[in-house]
Amino acid sequence: MHSITPNKETIRRICILNGATRCYISHTRGDDFIEILTDIKEEKLNNFSKELTQWSGINYKVHSIGGKNKSLLDHINIKILPMK
Numbered sequence: 040m041h042s043i044t045p046n047k048e049t050i051r052r053i054c055i056l057n058g059a060t061r062c063y064i065s066h067t068r069g070d071d072f073i074e075i076l077t078d079i080k081e082e083k084l085n086n087f088s089k090e091l092t093q094w095s096g097i098n099y100k101v102h103s104i105g106g107k108n109k110s111l112l113d114h115i116n117i118k119i120l121p122m123k
Contacts, residue, residue: 045073049094051119054079057087061104064117072098076115079103 043066054062057079065074079087081103088101 043071043073043097045097046095047117047119050075050091053087053090053094054120057083057090059120062120063115064119065115072100075099075101076104077101077120 045064045066047064050062050064054077059077059079062075062077065076075088075091077084077087079101084101084103088099091097091099091101
């Protein structure tokens with residue numbers, strides 16, 4: 040089985056370029072995608088996801104913070120933004 044290791048700095052920079060102030064990564068072992076939870080506006084999420092995939096070659100599922108996605112915060116593995 041292959042492993043997926045995202046480049047956190049690439050994700051951080053693309054988040055910032057798309058206007059994010061908060062961004063989190065969640066990856067469940069065995070999944071062939073990485074979930075991103077961010078505060079980027081809903082209408083920009085599709086382009087954001089495509090840009091991440093083009094830069095890294097990894098599939099992403101991108102979610103906006105708030106509403107129905109609050110439960111995703113329980114599965115967060117890595118905090119990208121805000122920086123420590």
